[in-house]
Amino acid sequence: xxxxxxxxxxxxxxxxKTRAKNDSxxxxxxxxxxxxxxxxxxxxLFSLPGAFTPTCSSTHLPGYEEKFDELKxxxxxxxxxxxxxxxxxxxxxxxxxxxDKVKLIPDGSGDFTRALGMNVKxxxxxxxxxxxxxxxxxxxxxxxxxxxxSGFEDNCEExxxxxxxxxxxxxxxxxxx
Numbered sequence: 001x002x003x004x005x006x007x008x009x010x011x012x013x014x015x016x017k018t019r020a021k022n023d024s025x026x027x028x029x030x031x032x033x034x035x036x037x038x039x040x041x042x043x044x045l046f047s048l049p050g051a052f053t054p055t056c057s058s059t060h061l062p063g064y065e066e067k068f069d070e071l072k073x074x075x076x077x078x079x080x081x082x083x084x085x086x087x088x089x090x091x092x093x094x095x096x097x098x099x100d101k102v103k104l105i106p107d108g109s110g111d112f113t114r115a116l117g118m119n120v121k122x123x124x125x126x127x128x129x130x131x132x133x134x135x136x137x138x139x140x141x142x143x144x145x146x147x148x149x150s151g152f153e154d155n156c157e158e159x160x161x162x163x164x165x166x167x168x169x170x171x172x173x174x175x176x177x
Contacts, residue, residue, distance in 0.1 A: 001117060001132070006146040007128065011038055011138060012115030016105055019087040027091075034112070037105070038141040041077040046135035046164055049095035050127060051085045051104075055161050060133070061099060063166040068101040071166075074173040078103060084110045084119075084130045108129070121154035135164040137172070145172055 013034045037043070046064060048056040050143040061081050064071075068079055079102045083090065086108040094104045113119045113131040122130045132152050137145040147163040162168075 001148055001152045003146040005150045006116070006134075006136065006143045006148070008082060009116075009143050011141050011143065012112055014107075014112045014115060017087060017108055018106060018111070020090055032105075034141065037080065038138055039080075040140055041138075042075055043138045044071055044076050044079045044135065044169055045082060045138050046080075046133075047113065047131040048083040048133050048164075049083070049084055049122060049130045049159065051089050052096070052132065055159055056083070057093070057097060060161065061093075061097060061102060064077065065099050065102050067099070067166045070170055071173070074170070074177055076173070078147075080105050082107050082112065082131065084108070084113055118148075120156065122156075124155040124157070133161060133164050134158070135169055137169070145176075147172075 011034050011156050016032045018030050018042050022028050048060050050056060051122045064079055071079055082105040084107050087106040090104040090106040093158050107113050110119055111128050118132050118134060120132045134146060134148040136143045147168055149160040149164055151158055151160050
């Protein structure tokens with residue numbers, strides 16, 4: 001898939017099944033929609049193949065977490081990391097990495113990823129269906145700019161990580177602010 005295929009598109013309207021703390025400090029199910037997350041906001045969204053996987057855990061999410069304040073200074077309201085993992089896994093991964101600035105979005109059934117056309121099979125790794133690695137600048141639910149890793153295909157032998165990183169997004173925002 002080419003980045004231009006996403007740019008100008010509105011995000012798919014789905015409901016994410018999340019686990020959030022209630023007023024008593026206990027976790028409970030909470031439905032969150034695309035509209036809840038993206039309406040009236042400038043958001044950096046990045047998606048990756050899986051929580052607790054090597055590149056995702058060592059570089060992708062930590063990079064956005066580390067440079068979160070720089071993104072905010074450039075007018076970004078929120079930074080979201082999405083993966084085709086359930087809420088329990090995403091919450092545990094965020095806790096494990098100490099991610100408290102970037103919000104983790106569980107696309108447990110892959111509905112958002114499939115509707116966006118970013119789903120790939122990763123059966124060669126025993127993962128099943130996952131998201132291809134990408135990042136996007138989203139304003140009020142519309143994708144303004146997308147960075148999609150090369151080699152988009154089912155059961156890709158490679159896991160490219162060259163353009164969906166935080167530095168590419170920062171460079172774009174600095175040049176277009």
